[in-house]
Amino acid sequence: MIVEWIRHTVTPAPRPLRRMGALHDLIAIDARRRRHPRAWAPHLRATHGVILDCAARLERWDTVVVIGAGLTADIPLVSLALLFRRVVLVDLMFMPSVRLSAMRMTAVELAPCDVTGVIEAVRALPEGAELPAPQGAVPEIDRADLVISCNVLSQLPHLPARWLGQHHHLDEAALEPFRRALIADHLRVLREAPCPVCLITDTERQEMTADRPTAAEDLLYGVEPEVEGSAWWWNIAPKPEQRWLHDVRHRVIGGWLKGYSMRDEAPTDVGPGPAHGGAG
Ligand SMILES: C[S@@+](CC[C@H](N)C(=O)[O-])C[C@H]1O[C@@H](n2cnc3c(N)ncnc32)[C@H](O)[C@@H]1O
Incomplete structure (x- = not known):
């Protein structure tokens, strides 16, 4: 805890994101990974494997965009930097170790960005105002040969929803459509x-x-991505990390995004798919 507090104090971060807890969350997840190296290893290995497998199936290796790369613990950064001319890392903010990697590897670029487009609007939201609609955008996506969304999707609503709960007293039921929309x-x-x-x-x-x-x-x-690839369990919080008596695990899917559906709605197909060389 003391180490986390010191890291939080000395790590540079944009003030609004710091206030909303983004730095705290990054440090906490990094600390949990360090506390449970054995439990997390299969998940990290599986994530690396999926990324490298997808990258190997391309026909062009100019630019890869990696979303959710604030720590790069689950990203085979060195291999991507050898394979691609440009590796664009996208996240709200980056830890100093990632900044250092970007300085050492000429292929690696950092693109700090809120990919939902709502965080600043949520932070500045007047009391009682309508919740902002998502304005999702990803830097350099138009130039990419491969886009990787890496263990970030379920996290996107976390920061703005927590702020809205704390500062606008919205309960879980009121926040659920907002989370789903993001x-x-x-x-x-x-x-x-x-x-x-x-x-x-x-x-x-x-x-x-x-x-x-x-x-x-x-x-x-209730949002259901259709992914052609593999699935595994991530032993994210062995007891007593989150629960005294229970282990907590997450189901993870990884591979080519084929489409998605909202539960009880018709599926939405992905346009180009892995046709640029990806066989899935
Ligand atoms: C569970 S962590 C994933 C860790 C990661 N793939 C790594 O680099 O090891 C979730 C990541 O999503 C990022 N994130 C959360 N909301 C985001 C947003 N709106 N825009 C961009 N990144 C976001 C967090 O900063 C964090 O780095």
Whole structure:
């Protein structure tokens, strides 16, 4: 805890994002990864594997855009930097270690960006005003040969929803359509990319008691990405990290994004798919 507090104090970060807890969240997830190296290893390996497999199936390796790369713990950065001329990392902010990597590797560029387009609007929202609509956009997506959305999709509503809960006293039921809209909008942006898209995301949270699930939660609020690839369990919080008596695990899917649907609605197909060389 003390180490996390010191990191929070000394790490530079834009003041609004710091106030909203973005730096705190990054440091907390990094600290959890360090506390549970054995439990997290299969998930990190699987994420690396999916990314490299997708990258290997392309026909052009000029630009790759990686969304959610604030820590790069789950991204095979060195391999991507050898393979592509440009590796554009996109996140709200970057930890100093990632900044250092970008200085060392000429291919790596940092593109700080809120890919939902709502965070500043939420922070400045007047009391009682309507919630902002998602304005999703991703830097350099038009020039990309591959876009990777890496363990970020389920996280997109987290920061703005927490702020709205704390400062506008909105409860979970009021926030649910907002959360769902942010997640769906990110998939819309990915769907419109002019190149193949690799999506890696957690989809479900389970609490486990003696190897049996005793509680489950949909992390995507009824949005269902269709991914051609693999799926695995991420042992994100072995007990007593989150629950004294339960392990917590997330189901993760990773591979080519093919489309998505909202539960009870018709599927939306992805335009170009991995046709630029990707066989899935
Ligand atoms: C679970 S972490 C993923 C960790 C990561 N893939 C890595 O670099 O090791 C979620 C990431 O999503 C980023 N994120 C959350 N909301 C975002 C937004 N609106 N725009 C861009 N990045 C966002 C966070 O800053 C964080 O780095």
